[in-house]
Amino acid sequence: MSALMPTYAPADLAFEKGEGVYLYTADGRRFLDFCAGIAVNCMGHAHPHLVEALTEQAKKVWHVSNLYTIPGQIKLADRLAAASFADRVFFSNSGAEALEGSIKIARKYQKDHGHPERFRIIACENAFHGRTLATIAAAGQAKLLEGFTPVVDGFSQVAFGNLNEMRAAVTDETAAILVEPVQGEGGLRAAPEGYLQGLRDLCDEFGLLLMFDEVQCGMGRTGKLFAHEWAGVTPDVVATAKGIGGGFPLGAILTTEAAGVLGVGNHGTTYGGNPLAMAVGGAVLDELLKDGFLDHVVAVGETLGRALSALVEKFPTVFVEARGQGLMQGIKLVEGIVNRDFKTELEGAGLLVAPAGDNVLRLLPPLIIEDSHVTEAIAIFETVAARHI
Numbered sequence: 001m002s003a004l005m006p007t008y009a010p011a012d013l014a015f016e017k018g019e020g021v022y023l024y025t026a027d028g029r030r031f032l033d034f035c036a037g038i039a040v041n042c043m044g045h046a047h048p049h050l051v052e053a054l055t056e057q058a059k060k061v062w063h064v065s066n067l068y069t070i071p072g073q074i075k076l077a078d079r080l081a082a083a084s085f086a087d088r089v090f091f092s093n094s095g096a097e098a099l100e101g102s103i104k105i106a107r108k109y110q111k112d113h114g115h116p117e118r119f120r121i122i123a124c125e126n127a128f129h130g131r132t133l134a135t136i137a138a139a140g141q142a143k144l145l146e147g148f149t150p151v152v153d154g155f156s157q158v159a160f161g162n163l164n165e166m167r168a169a170v171t172d173e174t175a176a177i178l179v180e181p182v183q184g185e186g187g188l189r190a191a192p193e194g195y196l197q198g199l200r201d202l203c204d205e206f207g208l209l210l211m212f213d214e215v216q217c218g219m220g221r222t223g224k225l226f227a228h229e230w231a232g233v234t235p236d237v238v239a240t241a242k243g244i245g246g247g248f249p250l251g252a253i254l255t256t257e258a259a260g261v262l263g264v265g266n267h268g269t270t271y272g273g274n275p276l277a278m279a280v281g282g283a284v285l286d287e288l289l290k291d292g293f294l295d296h297v298v299a300v301g302e303t304l305g306r307a308l309s310a311l312v313e314k315f316p317t318v319f320v321e322a323r324g325q326g327l328m329q330g331i332k333l334v335e336g337i338v339n340r341d342f343k344t345e346l347e348g349a350g351l352l353v354a355p356a357g358d359n360v361l362r363l364l365p366p367l368i369i370e371d372s373h374v375t376e377a378i379a380i381f382e383t384v385a386a387r388h389i
């Protein structure tokens with residue numbers, strides 16, 4: 001038995017190399033990757049510009065710590081700010097850390113404004129914010145909290161998309177609202193029309209911070225740099241990760257000037273924003289911000305969404321519903337077919353996808369896919385679906 005702690009139940013698949021939207025096993029089998037490391041490899045595998053950025057930086061300096069100035073941080077923070085609502089950026093290594101920092105910001109912001117009693121954060125049911133003690137408390141899901149009580153104090157959850165419930169949950173102790181504009185792990189649900197704007201109004205009315213978790217739906221995945229941009233809403237804080245590093249561990253907290261309350265000594269990380277991460281993050285942003293790139297995500301996302309809806313129509317005894325935004329799409333299976341089993345069958349036929357809650361399969365391909373890859377993926381779905389009718 002391996003010494004590896006059994007925290008995962010991985011598929012019996014190991015990949016030796018990747019190229020574009022395909023992964024290859026050592027024995028030469030090819031897989032179309034519509035999982036992308038769970039919405040991470042936004043530029044696919046071995047993208048020449050990312051490889052060059054990483055290897056060039058690797059020859060110079062890998063890590064120095066935040067005791068020293070890292071010019072790449074200043075540059076990437078300025079570029080992210082210029083391309084978004086943000087004035088301030090903090091670099092972390094992962095999504096959960098970006099969320100932890102955001103939670104600290106909510107508490108410190110209220111304390112700085114004379115309200116130390118406001119420390120509670122309202123989040124949503126079926127949310128996912130990471131695996132640290134505070135982020136599992138924020139999501140509040142029993143399956144995440146099991147075995148880890150006492151639960152970190154200061155979080156409650158209301159139904160996603162329900163403004164009345166959110167309003168009713170606000171108390172004198174509320175500091176912030178934390179929401180994923182498109183829920184990922186919870187089963188691929190996009191915020192209903194008007195929801196994010198309604199949250200903005202609520203936050204303004206009660207002096208709360210509006211915080212979006214864009215770890216999964218951010219960095220171009222929905223066809224805008226950040227998913228909240230579709231709603232025309234300006235948040236106070238956004239936590240992001242996954243796609244921002246294209247496969248190199250990187251996360252970020254973006255804030256407005258007013259919410260940029262973390263100063264010297266308030267927060268930190270040894271690795272966060274190290275030269276390697278900044279080199280790759282810069283290369284990812286070069287690609288994301290190229291003329292027409294996000295339009296391409298919108299177009300191919302529409303192709304994928306339409307194709308999935310057609311699948312549901314063609315196999316009504318297998319699929320219930322297709323839903324999602326851009327290249328963050330999901331398809332829900334009927335009760336009798338378990339999403340994880342179907343995922344294994346798809347793998348057997350050469351297609352990688354990710355499971356989610358609510359018996360949904362998530363399609364989170366690299367943002368560089370073309371319509372031909374959608375056709376290829378749908379053909380594999382059809383082959384597997386046909387076995388179930």
Ligand code: PLP
Pocket residue numbers: 038094095096097099128129130131180184185213214215216217241242
């Ligand atoms: N928030 C959301 C919406 C996520 O999807 C995830 C990871 O899946 C996280 C936070 C946690 O990110 P990480 O696994 O990098 O800690």
